[in-house]
Amino acid sequence: xxxxxxxxxxxxxxxxxxxxxxxxxxxxxxxxxxxxxxxxxxxxxxxxxxxxxxxxxxxxxxxxxxxxxxxxxxxxxxxxxxxxxxxxxxxxxxxxxxxxxxxxxxxxxxxxxxxxxxxxxxxxxxxxxxxxxxxxxxxxxxxxxxxxxxxxxxxxxxxxxxxxxxxxxxxxxxxxxx
Amino acid sequence: xxxxxxxxxxxxxxxxxxxxxxxxxxxxxxxxxxxxxxxxxxxxxxxxxxxxxxxxxxxxxxxxxxxxxxxxxxxxxxxxxxxxxxxxxxxxxxxxxxxxxxxxxxxxxxxxxxxxxxxxxxxxxxxxxxxxxxxxxxxxxxxxxxxxxxxxxxxxxxxxxxxxxxxxxxxxxxxxxxxxxxxxxxxxxxxxxxxxxxxxxxxxxxxxxxxxxxxxxxxxxxxxxxxxxxxxxxxxxxxxxxxxxxxxxxxxxxxxxxxxxxxxxxxxxxxxxxxxxxxxxxxxxxxxxxxxxxxxxxxxxxxxxxxxxxxxxxxxxxxxxxxxxxxxxxxxxxxxxxxxxxxxxxxxxxxxxxxxxxxxxxxxxxxxxxxxxxxxxxxxxxxxxxxxxxxxxxx
Numbered sequence: 001x002x003x004x005x006x007x008x009x010x011x012x013x014x015x016x017x018x019x020x021x022x023x024x025x026x027x028x029x030x031x032x033x034x035x036x037x038x039x040x041x042x043x044x045x046x047x048x049x050x051x052x053x054x055x056x057x058x059x060x061x062x063x064x065x066x067x068x069x070x071x072x073x074x075x076x077x078x079x080x081x082x083x084x085x086x087x088x089x090x091x092x093x094x095x096x097x098x099x100x101x102x103x104x105x106x107x108x109x110x111x112x113x114x115x116x117x118x119x120x121x122x123x124x125x126x127x128x129x130x131x132x133x134x135x136x137x138x139x140x141x142x143x144x145x146x147x148x149x150x151x152x153x154x155x156x157x158x159x160x161x162x163x164x165x166x167x168x169x170x171x172x173x174x175x176x177x178x
Numbered sequence: 179x180x181x182x183x184x185x186x187x188x189x190x191x192x193x194x195x196x197x198x199x200x201x202x203x204x205x206x207x208x209x210x211x212x213x214x215x216x217x218x219x220x221x222x223x224x225x226x227x228x229x230x231x232x233x234x235x236x237x238x239x240x241x242x243x244x245x246x247x248x249x250x251x252x253x254x255x256x257x258x259x260x261x262x263x264x265x266x267x268x269x270x271x272x273x274x275x276x277x278x279x280x281x282x283x284x285x286x287x288x289x290x291x292x293x294x295x296x297x298x299x300x301x302x303x304x305x306x307x308x309x310x311x312x313x314x315x316x317x318x319x320x321x322x323x324x325x326x327x328x329x330x331x332x333x334x335x336x337x338x339x340x341x342x343x344x345x346x347x348x349x350x351x352x353x354x355x356x357x358x359x360x361x362x363x364x365x366x367x368x369x370x371x372x373x374x375x376x377x378x379x380x381x382x383x384x385x386x387x388x389x390x391x392x393x394x395x396x397x398x399x400x401x402x403x404x405x406x407x408x409x410x411x412x413x414x415x416x417x418x419x420x421x422x423x424x425x426x427x428x429x430x431x432x433x434x435x436x437x438x439x440x441x442x443x444x445x446x447x448x449x450x451x452x453x454x455x456x457x458x459x460x461x462x463x464x465x466x467x468x469x470x471x472x473x474x475x476x477x478x479x480x481x482x483x484x485x486x487x488x489x490x491x492x493x494x495x496x497x498x499x500x501x502x503x504x505x506x507x508x509x510x511x512x513x514x515x516x517x518x519x520x521x522x523x524x525x526x527x528x529x530x531x532x533x534x535x536x537x538x539x540x541x542x543x544x545x546x547x548x549x550x551x552x553x554x555x556x557x558x559x560x561x562x563x564x565x566x567x568x569x570x571x572x573x
Contacts, residue, residue, distance in 0.1 A: 158489065158543060158544060158545070158546040159487045159489060159490065159546050160487055160488050160489070160546045160548050161486075161487050161546070162477055162480060162481075162487055164546065164548045165477075165488060166476075166477065167550050168495075168498065168550055168551075168552055168553050169472060169473055169476055169502060170469075170473070170550075171550035172502065172553040172554055173468070173469045175554075175555065175557070177551035
């Protein structure tokens with residue numbers, strides 16, 4: 001798997017856990033602004049999670065298509081707990097956060113066990129900010145290690161001549177290959 | 179997008195319609211010196227004769243080059259005539275590979291080669307067979323040329339016939355002749371009381387099947403290609419006809435036809451064994467036609483699409499494969515490939531999987547050299563329905 005595929009697999013594992021435990025909160029991938037989704041079904045309700053694409057990556061310098069390299073990277077999970085202008089019970093909402101953390105950390109569950117191994121957890125860091133109203137958010141950074149490949153399974157752009165095409169055609173017509 | 183320098187030498191060869199790609203012309207090799215206003219082409223050494231120039235050619239050469247004159251007359255004798263007929267004259271010396279290679283400068287200009295002389299091996303046995311063996315050896319599978327010639331015999335003083343040693347099973351004209359078809363004949367015409375002009379029925383047959391309007395046409399079926407103008411059926415006794423058949427050579431007579439129409443039969447390529455294991459002439463023609471058509475067709479299609487090359491990728495191999503199958507179907511529609519039980523073209527073409535192709539060459543995507551064998555095909559080419567005894571029993 002490439003790093004991008006690992007990232008989405010991590011997200012999927014969290015969402016599967018939330019769903020199977022009847023929790024309505026969801027984890028959104030980076031690049032989505034949950035509050036600006038037009039369709040009502042897609043519009044996120046608090047609380048929700050959002051992850052960031054790994055940036056702090058120990059990327060290997062040279063790889064081939066066959067390389068599978070243990071790679072350390074930081075996976076950042078933000079937990080938005082406080083809806084704007086609404087009443088909330090912090091304890092109740094943080095329970096969702098705790099459940100997810102347990103699912104990641106608890107050695108009996110370890111929802112990421114097949115994807116990456118957990119090295120270190122930093123946080124949660126209180127990243128609550130105020131902008132007209134108070135939003136409570138917690139940021140947790142997971143140091144993970146996963147076996148990643150860095151060369152996609154795409155072909156390099158090398159030209160083949162018509163002569164080479166003709167050799168293949170001739171080979172087929174000769175009936176000498178099977 | 180940078181292309182390697184080799185792309186520059188790729189030039190477009192247009193096909194004229196679906197069938198016009200390969201001009202299936204005939205070259206007649208002769209030792210006779212050609213007179214008159216017929217100079218060989220400076221590049222190929224070939225003299226081109228057409229229906230409009232054949233009379234002038236015969237007039238200028240029937241005395242000095244009577245052998246080739248009679249064959250030019252024969253080639254244009256019937257209703258079906260070649261659009262062009264090439265002559266390769268060696269001016270009295272033996273034909274050699276150099277002359278043949280020069281004549282083959284544009285390999286797609288002609289596909290068939292025949293040997294012409296006044297007596298077709300009767301009075302000129304040594305030179306005739308020597309030339310035949312040279313051409314036979316030159317006609318390799320890679321060149322995709324077919325060599326057809328009539329070898330004539332005369333009876334000895336007891337009226338018996340015997341095949342000469344050159345047609346023994348271990349001789350090259352039979353042992354190593356995958357592209358050669360020899361017809362044994364004994365008929366001649368007499369322009370005057372001292373001269374015998376031996377017939378060349380295989381040339382008449384070739385003209386008929388090549389220019390008869392179909393890509394694939396039976397040379398020896400009961401309804402086709404019989405009673406050629408200017409070519410007489412042989413008068414061999416039954417025993418010698420059996421001898422010719424046992425030698426896997428062709429003959430032209432009416433012995434296989436209830437109506438006694440003469441036709442050419444046993445048109446499998448020369449073989450050292452009997453029954454021959456070689457393919458029929460018609461199958462060979464179809465095979466070479468298909469090969470040429472597909473090569474030219476795929477090349478033209480790629481170039482018409484503005485692709486002087488392809489990307490060394492599986493996706494582009496799929497494109498080539500699709501073109502290949504399309505062309506195979508074209509050939510099936512014109513009858514050059516047989517029809518299978520499902521009513522489709524009788525061929526199996528396979529593009530190997532990516533993993534299988536990597537086994538052929540792990541680096542092909544880096545080098546750009548597509549692995550030969552990435553596409554494999556089994557094709558059943560046209561084969562003519564020939565004289566088969568049990569078919570007649572059912573009638």
